[in-house]
Amino acid sequence: MSAAAVPVTRLFSGPTLRLFRNMGWIGLSEIMGRASRLVTAVALARIFSPEDFGIVASALTMHELIRVFGSMGLGVMIIQARPDELTEVCTVANRLNWLAATALFVMQSLLAFPISLIAGEPRLALMIAALAVVHLIFPWSMVAVFLVQRENRMKVTGLIGGLTLLTENLLTAALALGGFGIWSVVWPRFVSTITWVVLHRRARPWRPSPDCGWHGWRRVLAHGGQVLGTEVLKTLRVTLDKPLIGALFGMDVLGMYYFAFSAGLGISQSLLSALSTVLLPHLRDGRDNGGQFHAHAKATLRSVGLIVPPLILTQALLCPLYVPLIFGEAWTPAVPVVLVLCLSAIPRPFADVCSQIQRALGRPGADLVWNAVLTASLAIAMVLGARWGLIGAAWAVLAIHLIASPLFVVWTFKHAALRHR
Known part of the structure; x- marks a missing residue:
C-alpha cells in the first residue's frame, strides 16, 4: 500500500465507514425520491403555469412552516436518552406530540382563509385546510421513527423514506396528467404519510407505558424547546425566501423561483437531509467513546467535506445541460438562478456537521443562536439582493453561506468540541 493510500484507509474505516454506509441508505431514499420527483417535475413543468407553481408553493410553504412545530425537538431527546429513562422519555x-399535532391542525385550519385573502387566490384556502389534516397522521408513528434512528437502523429509515417518496411523487405525476390540476400535489401527501406511518409501526412496534405519568415533562420541554427553536429557524430559512419573492415580485416570478429551487437547491438539499439524519446517532457514539469526541468530530467533518461538496459542485456544473433537456426550453431563463x-x-x-456536534454535546442553545443569526442574515441579504432581480437574491444566498459556514466551523471546534478531547 502506498503512503498516500494510508490516510484514505484510515479516513474511511471504523465509525466513519459506518457513517457513510448509513448515509448511503438514506441517500438511496433520497435518490428514489429525487428520481421519481424528476418524473413529477417534468409532468408539472409541462402542465402547470408559473401561476400554478406559485399557488402550490404558497400552500406547501405554509404547511411546512406550521409542521415544524410538531417535532418540538422530541426526537433528539429519544435518540440521546439513557437506557434507564428511555421508556419514560418516549411516553412523555x-x-x-399529540397535543402539538392537534394544536397545529387547528392553527393551520384557522389560517387558511386569511392567507388566501392576503394572496388574492381563493383556491389556496381549501388546499391549506386539507393539508392541515396531515398533522393528525404523523403522531401515530413518531416514537417508532426516532427509536429506529436511535438504534442506527438507517437501512429501515432509508427504505421506508424512499418508498413513501416514490409513492407520493409518482401519484402526483399521474394525477397531474389525469387533469386534477393543483390538487394533484395535495392528495398524494395523504397516501404517502399513511404509508410512512404504517411501515414505521411495523418496523418498530411501540406502545406507551401506562405506568408512566407526566414525570419529566418539564425537562423534555426545556431541552426540546431549544431544539424546536432551531428547527423553526431552519424551516424559516428554507421557506422564507418563497414568501419574500412572492411579496416582492408576484406569483409568476415566485413560480419561476420555486422551479429553480426545486430543480437546483432541492436536489442538493436531499443530500444534506440524508447527512443530517445520520449525523446525530453517529456523533452520539463518539461522545460516549472515552473522551475521543474531538477526534471523532474532526474526522467526521473532514470525511463529509471530501465527499459531499464535490457531488453538489458536479450538479451545479451540469444544471445548464439538464434543465432545458429535462424540463423543456421554456425554463431555460431559470438556469442562472438554478446554478x-x-x-x-x-x-x-x-455547518450541518457543527450543528449536530452542538446537539451531541447537549448544547442546543449554541445551535439555536447560530441558526438565528444565519436566518436573519439571509432574510436581510435576500431583500437587498432582490433589487437586482431573482439572480441578485440567489447571489445574496450564496454570499451569506460562504461567509457564515466557515465562521461557525471555527467557533465550534475552538469553543465546543475542543473541550471534549
Whole structure:
C-alpha cells in the first residue's frame, strides 16, 4: 500500500465507514425520491403555469412552516436518552406530540382563509385546510421513527423514506396528467404519510407505558424547546425566501423561483437531509467513546467535506445541460438562478456537521443562536439582493453561506468540541 493510500484507509474505516454506509441508505431514499420527483417535475413543468407553481408553493410553504412545530425537538431527546429513562422519555414525548399535532391542525385550519385573502387566490384556502389534516397522521408513528434512528437502523429509515417518496411523487405525476390540476400535489401527501406511518409501526412496534405519568415533562420541554427553536429557524430559512419573492415580485416570478429551487437547491438539499439524519446517532457514539469526541468530530467533518461538496459542485456544473433537456426550453431563463442556488449548498454540509456536534454535546442553545443569526442574515441579504432581480437574491444566498459556514466551523471546534478531547 502506498503512503498516500494510508490516510484514505484510515479516513474511511471504523465509525466513519459506518457513517457513510448509513448515509448511503438514506441517500438511496433520497435518490428514489429525487428520481421519481424528476418524473413529477417534468409532468408539472409541462402542465402547470408559473401561476400554478406559485399557488402550490404558497400552500406547501405554509404547511411546512406550521409542521415544524410538531417535532418540538422530541426526537433528539429519544435518540440521546439513557437506557434507564428511555421508556419514560418516549411516553412523555408521545403525549406532548399529540397535543402539538392537534394544536397545529387547528392553527393551520384557522389560517387558511386569511392567507388566501392576503394572496388574492381563493383556491389556496381549501388546499391549506386539507393539508392541515396531515398533522393528525404523523403522531401515530413518531416514537417508532426516532427509536429506529436511535438504534442506527438507517437501512429501515432509508427504505421506508424512499418508498413513501416514490409513492407520493409518482401519484402526483399521474394525477397531474389525469387533469386534477393543483390538487394533484395535495392528495398524494395523504397516501404517502399513511404509508410512512404504517411501515414505521411495523418496523418498530411501540406502545406507551401506562405506568408512566407526566414525570419529566418539564425537562423534555426545556431541552426540546431549544431544539424546536432551531428547527423553526431552519424551516424559516428554507421557506422564507418563497414568501419574500412572492411579496416582492408576484406569483409568476415566485413560480419561476420555486422551479429553480426545486430543480437546483432541492436536489442538493436531499443530500444534506440524508447527512443530517445520520449525523446525530453517529456523533452520539463518539461522545460516549472515552473522551475521543474531538477526534471523532474532526474526522467526521473532514470525511463529509471530501465527499459531499464535490457531488453538489458536479450538479451545479451540469444544471445548464439538464434543465432545458429535462424540463423543456421554456425554463431555460431559470438556469442562472438554478446554478447559483446549487453553489450556495456547497458550504452547508460543514455547518450541518457543527450543528449536530452542538446537539451531541447537549448544547442546543449554541445551535439555536447560530441558526438565528444565519436566518436573519439571509432574510436581510435576500431583500437587498432582490433589487437586482431573482439572480441578485440567489447571489445574496450564496454570499451569506460562504461567509457564515466557515465562521461557525471555527467557533465550534475552538469553543465546543475542543473541550471534549
